[in-house]
Amino acid sequence: MTIEIHPGLYNYAIVVMLMMAGLYIVITRGNLVKKIVGLNVFQASVFVLYITMGKIVGGTAPILEAGIEVYSNPLPHVLILTAIVVGVATTALGLALVVRIREAYGTIEEDEIQRQDEAL
Amino acid sequence: MAVTVLAIIRLHNLVAVVMLSGFYSLLAATLFVVLDAVDVAFTEAAVGAGISTILMLGTLALTTQHEKVRALPRFPLILVALTGVALIYGTADMPDFGDPESPIHEHVAPRYIERSAEEIGLPNIVTSVLASYRGYDTLGEVTVIFTAGIGILTLLGVRRWRSRKPGPDTATGDEDRNAAGGDRA
Numbered sequence: 305m306t307i308e309i310h311p312g313l314y315n316y317a318i319v320v321m322l323m324m325a326g327l328y329i330v331i332t333r334g335n336l337v338k339k340i341v342g343l344n345v346f347q348a349s350v351f352v353l354y355i356t357m358g359k360i361v362g363g364t365a366p367i368l369e370a371g372i373e374v375y376s377n378p379l380p381h382v383l384i385l386t387a388i389v390v391g392v393a394t395t396a397l398g399l400a401l402v403v404r405i406r407e408a409y410g411t412i413e414e415d416e417i418q419r420q421d422e423a424l
Numbered sequence: 425m426a427v428t429v430l431a432i433i434r435l436h437n438l439v440a441v442v443m444l445s446g447f448y449s450l451l452a453a454t455l456f457v458v459l460d461a462v463d464v465a466f467t468e469a470a471v472g473a474g475i476s477t478i479l480m481l482g483t484l485a486l487t488t489q490h491e492k493v494r495a496l497p498r499f500p501l502i503l504v505a506l507t508g509v510a511l512i513y514g515t516a517d518m519p520d521f522g523d524p525e526s527p528i529h530e531h532v533a534p535r536y537i538e539r540s541a542e543e544i545g546l547p548n549i550v551t552s553v554l555a556s557y558r559g560y561d562t563l564g565e566v567t568v569i570f571t572a573g574i575g576i577l578t579l580l581g582v583r584r585w586r587s588r589k590p591g592p593d594t595a596t597g598d599e600d601r602n603a604a605g606g607d608r609a
Contacts, residue, residue: 312520312521312523313515313516313518313520313521314521315521316512316515316518317512317515318425318426320511320512320515321426321508322425322426322429323508323511324504324505324507324508324511325426325429325430325432325433326429327504327507328433328500328501328504329432329433331500331503331504332496332497332500332501333491334491334492334494335438335491335492337438337441337442337480337483337484337487337491338438338441338491340480341432341441341442341445341480342432344445344448344449344472344476345429345432345445345448348448348449348452348468348472351452351456351464351468352452352455352456355455355456355459355461355464356459356521357526357528358459358460358461358528359459359460359521359522360522360523360524360529361521361522361523361524362524363460363524364460365461365462366460366537366548366549366550367462367547367548367549367550368537368540368541368547368548368549369547374524375460375537375549376459376460376461377528377529377533378533378536378537378549378550378553379528379532379533379536379553380461380528381461381463381550382550382553382554382558382561384461384464385463385464385467385550385554386554386561386562386565388464388467388468388471388472389467389471389565389569390565390568390569391472392471392472392475392476392479393568393569393571393572393573394572395476395479395480396479396572396576397572397575397576397579399479399480399482399483400575400576400579400580401579402483402487403483403486403487403579403580404579404580406486406487406488411488412487412488413491413492415494416492
């Protein structure tokens with residue numbers, strides 16, 4: 305079994321790199337706001353994945369106009385439009401939780417919250 | 425974008441991190457313009473770079489602005505690297521970037537491109553699909569936003585309204601948040 309990674313697949317490599325950076329932030333950072341930023345980075349990388357899959361070389365934006373033959377695929381655009389808006393809703397809910405946690409525990413650092421829980 | 429992400433990983437000042445995350449969204453939006461997704465670029469710039477950043481800054485104003493500096497364990501880095509290699513291995517079978525023959529362009533999309541003008545009558549195909557062909561999707565999206573809005577209200581709004589008498593100094597940050605929540609729909 306041979307693994308061929310040829311130049312035409314560079315967009316996926318970029319997406320995977322951004323995605324892993326986001327995952328790394330979510331795993332290692334104890335600060336809750338930074339975790340949410342990491343989640344957003346991860347999310348945006350997925351958006352880029354979808355939009356690059358919809359692109360056709362030589363195509364234009366999917367707005368009908370006379371004289372244009374090739375349009376990029378409109379379906380990923382629609383899905384990602386929905387995903388962006390849902391993403392900001394979840395971000396807002398997560399940040400509301402952070403504010404609430406800060407009020408209850410006085411901190412937004414994960415390890416300090418755990419220590420307080422164990423002390424109870 | 426990669427440099428921005430690295431800076432986000434390294435920095436401990438949360439205000440800078442949030443600003444960089446907004447910048448990252450803006451870069452993503454410009455990338456979307458290059459990739460022909462103008463509607464997505466608009467939304468990403470307004471919602472991802474705009475509203476998200478405002479919400480995060482509001483949260484920082486209500487909490488703290490500095491992340492505690494702590495020693496980083498090695499294990500997550502290895503884990504993330506392994507996952508990345510596995511994912512890149514998984515993309516080896518994917519169609520090339522910009523290939524007009526790839527399966528994604530063969531089935532549903534041509535029908536939208538050919539028929540949406542006569543069936544819906546709008547020049548912008550993305551709008552036709554969003555509002556008409558996949559209208560239930562959009563209805564579901566609105567439901568999600570509504571639920572998130574209710575969640576935020578129950579987490580932050582009602583409790584404060586009961587515990588404190590409403591006055592001029594009562595939790596202005598929350599009102600900003602709720603106003604933004606209403607605008608998103």
